[in-house]
Structure formats: C-alpha cells, structure tokens
Amino acid sequence: MAVLYALFHWLPHALLLSLCVIFVAFLGYCFYIKHTHLKYDHIPGPPRTRFLGNGLVTARNHEQWYKQRRIMDPAFSSLGLMSTFNERADKLMDKLSEHADNKTVANMLHLFNCVAMDIIAKVAFGVELDLLRTSSPFPKAVETCLKGMCYYVRDYKPQNWSYINEVREACRLLRSTGAQWINQRKTAMQNGEDVPKDILTQIIKSARQEESMGKEDEEFMLDNFVTFFIAGQETTANQLAFCVMELGRHPDIVEKARKEVDEVIGMKREINYDDLGNLTYLSQVLKESLRLYPPLVGTSRDLNNDMVIDGIRIPGGVTCVLSTYTACRLEKFFKDPMKFDPDRFHPDAPKPYYCYYPFALGPRACLGQNFAQMEAKVVMAKLLQRFDFTLVPGQSFDVRDTGTLRPKSGVPSVFFSQTENTVPPCDVT
C-alpha cells in the first residue's frame, strides 16, 4: 500500500521533471543549431559540417574579410595563367577531336567542368589532375555540396537523411583533400623548397603564423581552400556551357565570332594575352551569356544602417538580396530581354547601369573575374578555331539553380573538325 502511495505521489513529479529536462535539452539543441547556422554555412543536419566557413566569399566580419582580400589580390597577378589556359584548352580540343572522329555526343557541361577544375587545381594549388583522362570524385563532390547548400535544417527529415549524409561525405572529401595538399605545401616550405607564389601559398600565409597555429586556423585555411576550389571552377564551366548552348541556337553569331577568331588567331596554337584584347566580339558573346545566364544569380548585402534607396526606406540590420538574373530579364533595362544579342555589349553601346552585375559590384566583387574571362575566351577561341558543332536535337534549354545556375540538359553536342590539317599538332609551335 505504501509503495503504491509513493508511486502515485512521485509519478507526476517524475513525469514533470522529465518533461522539463526534455524541453531544456530541446531548447539547447535549437540554440546550438542557430549558433552554428549563423557561424557557418548551409550544409544541413546536426552536427553541422563546416563547408565554406569564414573563407573569402562567405566571411561576414569586415576585418577578417579585408585581411584575406589584401593578401589574395596580388596573388592573382602572379599566377602565370596563359600557358596553363592554353595547355588545358588544348587537352579539351583533343577530347573533342575524339568525339568528332568517333561521332559520339559530347556533354559540354561535364567537359568544361573537367577543364575548369584542372586549371584551378594547377594554377591555384600546383596540382595536376587531368580529369579529361582520369575519373575523379571531385566534380561530383562539388556539385553535391552546392546542392546541399540549398537544404536547410527544416529539411532534416528522415527521408532526406541518406542524401544529407552524402552531402556531408562530399564536403569531408573536399576538406580532407585540402588538408592533404596544404600539409604537403607546408612541409615543402619548412624544408626550404622553392614553392610557387600561388593561391595555396597565400592561403597558408593568410592564416596565423606556424608556431601559433591552432585548430581554428587550420579550419580557416580549409575554408579558403574549398572556396577557391569551387569558386574557380563551377561558375566558369557553367558560363562556357551556356555560351555553347546559345551559340548552337544562333549560327549567325557563331559565324561572326569565328570570323573574328580567324582574323585574330588564324592558325596559331598558342593564344597570348594581346590576342585576348583583340577578341572583342567574343567578349561580347561571353558578356551576353552572363546576362541571360549568370552562374551566380545574385548576391546579398547586410545593411548596418537605415538607408533610403529611390524613396524607399530600408531599415538597418536587414539583409538585402539583389538579383542580376531578374534585372537582366526586365524590358525596363534591356530591350527584348530574352533575345540573345551580343551587340548589346558593343564597345559603342551604352553601358548597363547597375542592372548587370554577374560578378557583383563594389569591394566584394568577384576576385577571379579577369581570370575567369581570360580562361573562357581561350577555351571558346580554340573551340571556334577548330570545330563546327550542333546541339543534339530535342534537348531542353531550361536552367537549373542548384547553388549555381547551370544548363539542365548538360548541353549534349556533336562536333565536326572544321580545320583538320590546318592547325599544327600540340608539339609543333
């Protein structure tokens, strides 16, 4: 009897206490999720996986960003890009020749991804990948991480668990690769070896001095490794794929661009820096491609103070989202906006005024803008110099936004060598 009495007496208290404990644990969990969300980026699911962290693109603290940008800016001018652009673009041309000879379909988005990743690995990190010849988990990992950023904590439902694990694994692969490459470079530096003044060296410099390097500094270096690995590749590959997609639909524009390439480059294999400046129509084509299909559809900026823009008061403390994708498709800013028309960017045409910003504007504009456009021009000039192509009929021209904007179809195309026997083979200068 006494036992029953005690049970009935204490049971409600015990239940209440358990509920309180569960509630407090839940609150703690919510705070933890909120804290890590604010601190890092959007790879979903607890415990959070650090992805781009406080790297150059995602750093929110001005001081932290400025310190990195100051170190990275000069690194770009000493990369010695043209030889790598030429060499890697030639490898792509060899691959396209194989497709032309064997009459097989080339998935252009995939091929451009391989080339762009080879280039960034070589010039930024001093690593040879050769993805056009060897298979590698990196392209898929980058795609998976970017897609994963579109998932949020509310998506952490049981049916998404396996996908979220896949995202985390992809993210871990990129960061562990970064750790390996950074350690190799640090060892070379410690041994007094001659190391290139590339992005990897700058990443190591922008973290703290070796002696006092802690876990957070190591993580910070990985943030920047992943930032450059992704920023330097996905966007340019998508731009090139969209460009081929639109050229495939506009033979008149191809003809005009090819005529310019013939005049400027002729049968030369090595494209130099001056040639790029003379390819003005090709620049216009690339700019128009970015107008309709900006790989990053927009950007956001935190407003610290109240502002009045065009008569509208915007309170301080909010985040403003700006979409170049939307602005570039408005009749208000571009006549007949859906028409692919490179002449909008003719040197004598009026410049678009704050409505075209595929690389963003202001101090946080893209650091790799020139790099990307030089690379894109070398690849497109060689492609036009050597091939005719058609798009595989029936393909979709839809776009897909999975962190970056990409062509949904992958742009399957068929290539024909147009200048066989006229361009000297690789080893002939």
Ligand code: HEM
């Ligand atoms: C077509 C190619 C590219 C496009 C469309 C593009 C676009 C952009 C945009 C819109 C931003 C601003 C992001 C923001 O405001 O939040 C940005 C930033 C950045 N991009 Fe690019 N990008 C391209 C290629 C590259 C390449 C090739 C690299 C490196 C090799 C690169 C490195 C960066 C970096 C480091 C930042 C951060 C700059 C900062 O905050 O100081 N980008 N990019």
